[in-house]
Amino acid sequence: MPTTRRPASPGAAGHPVPHRVEILVYDGVTLLDVAGPAEVLKEANRFGADYRIVLVSPTGADVTSNLGIRIAVDAAVSGESAPATFLVAGADRYPRARVPQELADAARIPAAVAGRVASICTGAFVLAAAGLLEGKRATTHWQVTHELAVRCPTCRVEPDAIYVRNGTTYTSAGVTAGIDLALALVEEDHGPDVARDVARALVVYMQRAGGQSQFSAPLQGPPPRSPALRTITDRVTANPGGDHSLGALAKHLNVSTRQLTRLFRDELSTTPARYVENIRFDLARALLDQGHTATQAATLAGFPSYESMRRVFARKLSLSPAAYQRRFRNARRAGAG
Structure with a gap:
């Protein structure tokens, strides 16, 4: 916009x-x-x-x-x-x-x-x-x-x-x-x-990108029961590109890294790092769908580098970001035909 x-x-x-x-x-x-x-x-x-x-x-x-x-x-x-x-x-x-x-x-x-x-x-x-x-x-x-x-x-x-x-x-x-x-x-x-x-x-999300998926990672499962953990997930979702290292997130809640990791495991069956990765992956896909280059998508979604984003795409989709974008465009053309 x-x-x-x-x-x-x-x-x-x-x-x-x-x-x-x-x-x-x-x-x-x-x-x-x-x-x-x-x-x-x-x-x-x-x-x-x-x-x-x-x-x-x-x-x-x-x-x-x-x-x-x-x-x-x-x-x-x-x-x-x-x-x-x-x-x-x-x-x-x-x-x-x-x-x-x-x-x-x-x-x-x-x-x-x-x-x-x-x-x-x-x-x-x-x-x-x-x-x-x-x-x-x-x-x-x-x-x-x-x-x-x-x-x-x-x-x-x-x-x-x-x-x-x-x-x-x-x-x-x-x-x-x-x-x-x-x-x-x-x-x-x-x-x-x-x-x-x-x-x-x-007290709402800072504004999700227009092209962001309706099926974004926070919507794919129940919200955390713990108010403290919900504070963290909302923080990550609102600003995927922020500093969301394990230490930074634990410091924000004033808890130990071990306690925060246990909260994620018990309530979301994942780790803090994987949750942040999923949020960034979801946003990167939306940015690619909107026509951003892979490098731009990596930066805007908060990945440390293009290479780190490429590895996530390869693991989740068995596709490179560029191949994903080509497939999306081909599907869009077929749907419009």
Whole structure:
């Protein structure tokens, strides 16, 4: 994602115009798809942003979320409001059922005048029904990526991405990925420092890379039971390139290296070094998938050297990083054909 600051448009008196964010809601909408990104944007306002969140529905009527909680709506969708950002939240029903024409139209109208358009999780199905994903790269929750590809044959669906940017169109994976996407939008608008401040304030991951696998190592098993060990795993996941030597991690917890090793073995059936390696391997794969060179991927993922990354790829995949990248590209071309 770009990290340059997006300049605000000057108002009539020379003051910046607030960044209007419209979130499309409707009956059955997933509440976290709405609340997660909204919370990120609201928190960003504490650090200098000026996001104005407006909830819109197809008719302007209040709606009921998937949890049965009533959502008060600010306005009906309109082609005159010209939001800087237009977000479409998802719903469990639309991978199973067709998106109503009224809802597709409600997405299409603001999107035509918005500065950028984004979907959270299965909100991608609404964008697809509105014709807003034609010929574009996109993602959604991994369980329904095949269905999205069927609904939108011209889309290049990326089943393993947390979020995807295609020009001014953004799509994201499962519900918590909406938080990652919102942090990415904040970073695009206000730079990485503000995004990091928001992530710290909300006690969430600093922001996973858009191409990072939905099946990242921390998601492949149960979280640690020990709060101390969870502190370490969160620390590694949030910054894979940091100093995560056994001594440094033990010092962070103020425990012995032997005790930390025992915690990893008892709860995660691995060693601290292997856990760090798995996190870096996962990130390196995502970076290669995004088109970074093997040397860049090794550096950004936190490997000490390209050679150390190559050895890990050879052991796990019996492939070099370059061979993995070629295979990924060939599979992507075949899927798009």
